[in-house]
Amino acid sequence: MRDVAVVGVGLSEWGELWGRSIRDLFVEAAVNAVDDAGVEPGRIEAIIVGCMTGGLFTGQEHIGALVADYFGVAPISATRTESACASGGAAFRAGLMAVASGYHDVVLVGGLEKMTDVDGGGATRALAAASDAEYEAYHGVTFPGLYAMMARAHMAKYGTTREQLAMVAVKNHLNGSKNSHAQYQDAVTLEQVLGATKVADPFGVLDCSPITDGAACALIVPARTARRVAKGIPIRVTGSGQASDTIALADRKDLTFLRSTAEAAKQAYRQAKCGAADISFAEVHDCFTIAEIMVTEALGLVKRGQGGPAVEAGETAIGGRIPVNASGGLKSKGHPVGATGVAQIHELVTQLRGKAGKRQVKGAKRGLAQNMGGTGASSTVHILEVS
């Protein structure tokens, strides 16, 4: 198996972008990634792009061919991957396999979602396709509702408090206020989070990640050719894991533990020959505040049940023991579903290069990205290190 390195990363504009299309957003991110790497687009041999539901959001599937065409690199191979909100992480992993196998030497991994081109409840309906359509969505439960049930179970079992949930939002908005790319660059107070319009008890609107249009790209090559192919410091991918769980929440033995994340992390730690204690910082899937708490536990970054106290003690803040979501996370940076997993790779590379500016994690040597689909029916975990 060939080792793989990231040699370039790029993002498009993120936000409510009614004037822009998915092809447009992808091309912006792709151009930024190849510019960052200093690699000619003509050297790209394949595109793998994560997208959750181009069909329900925009009426457009066949996303791979679309973006290869508009980026001007047809007739290269172009495929979309989908694992709901972990579509970007799954694309990155598929890209690793494409390079590690020897099938391709230069692969552009991307992710995108255009979420605002639908009417009132359209986004909620489209996102519900990540849950069990027949046994969850059909009966009217939405994602805020599903995660609210997980939150209530976690609160009952471990004593996690409403305030601790809110502190995740406060921390991530503070981080996002230092990220010029974030959709929301405003710090929020604990009182604002606690007093926000209720969405699904215990969540107010500030416990929920937003609806976002955006794309992200990463260019990957074999590690041994990275310095020859591209300019700048390549970042090695040392660990990759992916796992699944029951699609319906009701089928789980324990609502408070993310089995797919724990399993994917185990694979990634094994491949990277390290453990949770060796991670400098992490970007994780905080689609709702409870998610970040449960993910840090499943990754072993904090002890089981201690995700709430850890955020309250500042352990996961920038400057804390294990900074989590220095970028602002999905909560503040935005969550264009299929792009999120690749944007996490963007943040890891930026931090590991020491180029994260006001949100830089000091001593960032080994970063972890965790991307999650549905209520955790899919998870990917990747570990990146300075070469």
Place this chain on the structure above:
Amino acid sequence: MRDVAVVGVGLSEWGELWGRSIRDLFVEAAVNAVDDAGVEPGRIEAIIVGCMTGGLFTGQEHIGALVADYFGVAPISATRTESACASGGAAFRAGLMAVASGYHDVVLVGGLEKMTDVDGGGATRALAAASDAEYEAYHGVTFPGLYAMMARAHMAKYGTTREQLAMVAVKNHLNGSKNSHAQYQDAVTLEQVLGATKVADPFGVLDCSPITDGAACALIVPARTARRVAKGIPIRVTGSGQASDTIALADRKDLTFLRSTAEAAKQAYRQAKCGAADISFAEVHDCFTIAEIMVTEALGLVKRGQGGPAVEAGETAIGGRIPVNASGGLKSKGHPVGATGVAQIHELVTQLRGKAGKRQVKGAKRGLAQNMGGTGASSTVHILEVS
């Protein structure tokens, strides 16, 4: 790069199956594949499943996790691939990379589509997501219309006749009448095809592949372990290619040539160290009758412009120089979009094992499968050989 072999294949029931769900259909195909291979499901390390648009057809995305859950193999890695109607071929190729890279030793590749759970124009609208949603579908053009334009261009340039188009349908329905798994097992006459209800000039309804519910699976392992892991004769995958083209037909220089298929074939022939003349038989993407004619040309199985005369001369019939779609093809066997590419692998394995019964191609030693998305904006080509 590790060589890969197929050790088991399976199909679900195919047809208009209003009483069955996508999870149900996938599990049937998966059980048949592992039974065929004699491999315990617990040995499967990853699932990669092709599906074009679970969202628009059924409201369900997150297809990978769904089928892993219902097949009872969670928490293994499970990802969906999508390249429109080539989603199954793309899944197969992603599976090859997963095994060739050393990431996984036993991978279940699948494909599925549940197309009949939508009302009147729902299927046509969902399928239009494989075209350019903004510049084709938005203006009302449908897939029969797009392929009809390609047919008219081919007729004008090469003198391909209306009768030759119809002969593709006659041949494939005759083949399908020998396939107990085909959705339509009825031979049709030239007069029936020519006289059928017009869909988009020059096509009648019998020039078009049907709407189908169904799934297909193939179990793949490293070639060197195939005889140890599974019972029966493993079939080696010796060539794989994938390529793209402009998503919109209007952006092509030549409507009569499938560039993505020609490019994917070039890659596959190179890897398999063979040429078109070395292929014993082929399963190709005959979504419309003109498609088979154009594909045989792009693959080099017949000369450019000679696809029509070749079918008229019986060259592509079972017993002809190069049998094409001995299974009945999409036209007669059915076309559950995401499943089609994997079902082609099923047919190749069945033929190469000499188990195709009344439709057996004599001397089948090297088979080729070509799967195509949209109007050819994506193509995959795979070459399989007896060990």
